[in-house]
Amino acid sequence: MAMPSEGSLPSGCAVFATVPEAFFLPEFVFGGLVWILVASTRVVPDNPLGWVMFVSVFCFFFTTLLLLLSLCGANQSSVCGKLDVAYHALAAFFYLSASVALASVTIALQSDPANFKSYQEDIAAVVMSYVATLFYALHAVFSAIRWKRS
Incomplete structure (x- = not known):
């Protein structure tokens, strides 16, 4: 993986080859x-799982939008570097808070043998949520490094 030239954001197919x-x-x-696993389980405490669903849908939608803008080359404005850093930092923060809430709900399901399937799906969702948090945080850090160099 290559870093794009300083001051420019990649567009087109270069999006898939740059960090x-x-x-x-x-x-x-x-x-x-995360979205699929949480949607497939019983929503026992609706408030924390509602937050997890909001975060996963919100981030999925806006990540799609940013990817499409990058593929079309509409990301060449001077504001786009700042937007990239801000969005991915916010997404990492949102996913971290959703991961903690989801882990809390999953721990509460541990003692109920009737919800063993939901418990297993929630464990998988917690792991995927923390991995998504990691990728959003890495994206924010590398975007900030690129933005500071420009």
Whole structure:
């Protein structure tokens, strides 16, 4: 993976070959898995799981939007570097808070043998949520490094 030239954001197919834009695909995969796994379980405490669903859908939608803008080359404005850093830092923070809430709900399900399937799905969702958090945080850090160099 290569870093793009200083001061420019990659566009077109170069998006998939540069850091941090290469993190778009893992963000999709792990964020989508969180969305699917949480949606497939029983919503026992609706407030924390509602936050997790909001975060996963919100981030999936805006990551898609940013990826499409990058592929079309509409990310060449001077504001786009700042927007990239701000969005991915916010997404990492949101996913971290959702991961903690989801882990709390999952720990509460541990003692109920009737919800063993939901417990297993929630464990998988917690792992995927923390992995998504990691990729969003890495994307934010590498975007900030690129933005500071420009």
